[in-house]
Amino acid sequence: MDTRPVPAGTDAGAPPDPAAAPGTAIRRHGLATRLWHWVNAVAVIVLLGSGLGISNAHPRLYWGQYGANFDTAWAQLPRFPAWITIPAGYNLAISRRWHLFFALVLGFGLLGYMLWGMIGRHFRRDLSLRRRELTPAHLWADVRAHWDFRFHDPARPRDYNVFQKLSYIGVLFVLLPLAILTGIALSPGMNAGWPWVLDLLGGRQSARSIHFVAAVAIGVFTVVHLVLVILAGAGNELRSMVTGWWRVPQ
Amino acid sequence: MNGRKSIIARRTILTGGAGLLLAGCDRIVQIPAARRILFAGEEMQRGLHRALVDRAALAPEYTAAQRSPIFRANGTRDPGTPEYGAMVANRFADWRLAVGGLVANPLSLSLADLRALPNRRQITRHDCVEGWSAIGQWTGPMLGNVLKAAGLRDGARYLVFTCADLYGGLPYYESIDLVDAFHPQTILAWALNGHPLDVAHGAPVRLRVERQLGYKHAKYLMRIDAVASLAGIGKGKGGYWEDNVDYDWYAGI
Numbered sequence: 001m002d003t004r005p006v007p008a009g010t011d012a013g014a015p016p017d018p019a020a021a022p023g024t025a026i027r028r029h030g031l032a033t034r035l036w037h038w039v040n041a042v043a044v045i046v047l048l049g050s051g052l053g054i055s056n057a058h059p060r061l062y063w064g065q066y067g068a069n070f071d072t073a074w075a076q077l078p079r080f081p082a083w084i085t086i087p088a089g090y091n092l093a094i095s096r097r098w099h100l101f102f103a104l105v106l107g108f109g110l111l112g113y114m115l116w117g118m119i120g121r122h123f124r125r126d127l128s129l130r131r132r133e134l135t136p137a138h139l140w141a142d143v144r145a146h147w148d149f150r151f152h153d154p155a156r157p158r159d160y161n162v163f164q165k166l167s168y169i170g171v172l173f174v175l176l177p178l179a180i181l182t183g184i185a186l187s188p189g190m191n192a193g194w195p196w197v198l199d200l201l202g203g204r205q206s207a208r209s210i211h212f213v214a215a216v217a218i219g220v221f222t223v224v225h226l227v228l229v230i231l232a233g234a235g236n237e238l239r240s241m242v243t244g245w246w247r248v249p250q
Numbered sequence: 251m252n253g254r255k256s257i258i259a260r261r262t263i264l265t266g267g268a269g270l271l272l273a274g275c276d277r278i279v280q281i282p283a284a285r286r287i288l289f290a291g292e293e294m295q296r297g298l299h300r301a302l303v304d305r306a307a308l309a310p311e312y313t314a315a316q317r318s319p320i321f322r323a324n325g326t327r328d329p330g331t332p333e334y335g336a337m338v339a340n341r342f343a344d345w346r347l348a349v350g351g352l353v354a355n356p357l358s359l360s361l362a363d364l365r366a367l368p369n370r371r372q373i374t375r376h377d378c379v380e381g382w383s384a385i386g387q388w389t390g391p392m393l394g395n396v397l398k399a400a401g402l403r404d405g406a407r408y409l410v411f412t413c414a415d416l417y418g419g420l421p422y423y424e425s426i427d428l429v430d431a432f433h434p435q436t437i438l439a440w441a442l443n444g445h446p447l448d449v450a451h452g453a454p455v456r457l458r459v460e461r462q463l464g465y466k467h468a469k470y471l472m473r474i475d476a477v478a479s480l481a482g483i484g485k486g487k488g489g490y491w492e493d494n495v496d497y498d499w500y501a502g503i
Contacts, residue, residue, distance in 0.1 A: 042271065049272050058381035065312065066375060068382035070320040086275045092379065093496040094279060100503060101291030104298075188377050189502025192461045193303030195310050204375065204383050 016155035020248050026158060028246035030122065036113040037241055043106040044218060046098055047179075049086035051215055053095030056080055061212060065203035074209070107180050114172075126160060127169055133162040151232050157248045167221060175218050182211035289496075296500040305429050309460035312373045318384040321376075321442060323450035326422065329415035329470055337414075342454040347438070351410070351475030354401030361440060361454055367391035370437050378464040379497065388458050390439035394432040397476070402428075406476035410483055411457055414470035417490055424468040425480055425488040425499070426459055435460040438471065463501035465491050 020026050029037075059077035060067070067073065082088040086098050117123040132138060142162050145151070153159060160168070184190045185197045185207035201207040229237045233249065240246035278284045328334075337345050342361055349357040373387045397409070409431045413422040430436055439458045440447055447453040452469025459466050466489070480486060485493035492499045 045271050046275065049275070054381065058378070060382075065316055066318045066383045066385045068318065068320075068322040068378075068384050070322065071318065083269075084272070086272055087279065088273070088276055091495075093491075093498075096379070096498070097279075097288050097291060097496065098275060100295055100498075101288050104291060104294055186377075187299075187503040188309060188375075188463060189299040189303060189461045191375075192307040192309045193299070198310060204377065208381060 017158055020157050022154070022157075022248050022250045025245045025247050027244050028158065028240040029244050030120075031244070032113065032116045032120070033122065034241055034244060036109055036116075039105060039109050040113075043102045043109065044222060046086060046102040047106060048215060048219055048222075049084060050095045050098035050102070051212075052080040053085035053087065053090065054092065054099060055212065056085065056090055057092045057095075061209040062205040063202070063209060064205050067205035067208075077212075103180075103183055106176070110172075110176050110180070117172075123172075127165050127172075129162065129165055129169075133165070138162065149231055151228070152249060167224075171218065171221050175214050175221065179211060179214040179218060182207045182214060186211065292498040292500055295498075295503050299500075299502050300429070303461075306434065307461075309374055309435055312375065312385050314373065314387070316385055317373060317443065318386060321384045321386045321451070322378075322382065324378060324464065326415040326417055326469065327450040329413075329449075331414070331416070334414045334470070338449060338453070345454050347455060347471055348473045349396060349400045349475075350473065351477050352403040352406040353397075353476050354403055355399070357396070357400050359396070364391050364438060364440055364455065367395060370434070372435055372437070372458075372460070374435065374458070374460045376464055376467070379491075379501065387441075387443050388437060388439040389441035389444075390437040390455070390458070392434060393436045393438055393457070393474075394434070396438065396474075397431060400476075402476050405478045408477050408480055408488070410473075410475045410477055410480070410488075411468040411471055412473035412475070413468050414472050418494070420490060420494065421484075422468065422470075422490045423484060424457070424466055424490070425477075425483075426457075426462075426466065430459050430461065433459070433461070461502055465489070465497060466501050 055077055056079055059079060060069075060073035061075040061077065062071055062073055085095070087094050139162060145161070146163065151161060151164075153161070181197060182201060184194065185201050185204060191198050191204070198204060198207065201210060236247050236249075279288060345361060347357075347359045347364070349359065369389055369391055371387060371389045373385060375383050375385045377383050393409070406428070408425045408427055410425045411423060413424075415422050426436070435458065437458045438455050439452075440455050442448075442451050447456065452467075452471075455471045456469040457467050457471060477483065480488040480499075484490070487493045488499040489497070491497035
């Protein structure tokens with residue numbers, strides 16, 4: 001019996017990819033993915049920084065329709081320091097200007113990318129999970145492969161491993177839409193137009209709490225993503241996201 | 251060891267990039283052209299709202315049980331001027347709301363006049379730009395009816411609200427467009443939760459413009475003027491906060 005850990009992303013049913021021999025350069029990311037990635041990267045960083053600046057104006061979170069100083073907060077947030085907020089000094093007006101401009105960049109960018117990914121079949125081809133990838137044995141093997149810093153299936157290095165797929169699905173289809181929807185729920189103008197958003201989320205202060213939690217999760221994803229890019233080879237990964245060309249690791 | 255060193259170097263490059271972006275934002279906002287683009291976000295948001303939201307769409311209304319136990323007062327809590335003190339002392343018997351500017355019939359309305367008009371009672375949510383919300387019941391005549399009585403003249407595009415309070419030594423004022431002025435929930439509120447407004451909440455009358463943030467809801471109203479343009483009023487941006495700290499004039503978000 002072979003007891004070696006199964007490399008990440010190993011898909012026993014899929015044929016090996018002969019064009020992706022170690023050391024060769026392959027096209028990894030399409031133009032739309034690369035464009036969206038960088039637009040979105042700027043938007044996410046600006047939104048996180050300006051969002052922390054906005055949080056400093058009233059660093060308390062509540063559940064329900066209302067919530068102010070006399071009401072019970074479920075979370076009392078720290079005052080976020082100047083090095084992490086936009087702008088660096090407390091300025092709610094300018095934080096809001098950054099936040100509300102880049103909210104449009106994020107929202108319409110995601111909308112465009114979603115349409116492209118669905119029509120162009122990118123999501124189905126590269127992100128759909130196969131049943132065998134979700135078996136405990138496969139998941140455990142992938143954990144061990146990550147632990148050994150092996151992120152690619154040598155037979156099919158172009159494919160995303162299961163944790164990559166799960167986290168991209170989580171960000172694209174859960175966290176970013178949730179941040180956008182809860183953001184819409186914070187707008188009194190949109191509350192009049194789309195009251196169902198408020199009903200769905202259980203009130204404006206609940207929406208504000210979920211907005212913050214979603215933002216934290218997006219921040220955690222961003223940090224883990226950057227760490228993994230470094231561990232996987234920052235130069236190669238960065239080039240593939242700029243030019244599209246990725247060199248298959250030896 | 252070398253591998254670790256290069257990992258640290260790469261980490262510095264990547265996280266340094268994010269840090270530079272954060273720091274760069276403060277420089278970018280100083281560049282006039284970049285600032286104009288950033289501030290154009292307000293017009294885009296307003297355009298989206300006007301496109302997506304019906305002009306007459308109502309802000310959510312709540313039940314009596316959903317009201318905040320304590321309705322937080324914010325901004326000016328007492329104008330503190332001798333003139334305002336005198337009005338409080340005689341319970342606003344001499345207070346008059348002037349309605350003028352581009353109108354056919356300028357009005358001077360007492361509290362009794364406002365109460366005698368058909369009044370609307372609405373339990374709505376007040377959202378401060380800072381992020382908190384409070385729910386309360388407001389009573390008052392629809393601004394639209396007052397404006398119909400005054401008769402807007404051609405060319406009137408905005409309503410400017412002049413207040414009795416000074417904020418940081420400057421007169422507080424606000425302005426809205428005609429879409430919001432004639433919205434059914436836009437009222438001149440004289441009561442909160444069934445009681446005449448107290449000083450902290452804007453006695454004797456404050457504006458309620460329910461699809462926008464709290465700073466648009468001008469308190470301590472003294473005058474309403476119909477105008478063609480906001481230029482020349484205050485510093486020209488349509489309100490105390492808009493003039494002095496760059497808050498958005500359109501506060502529907």
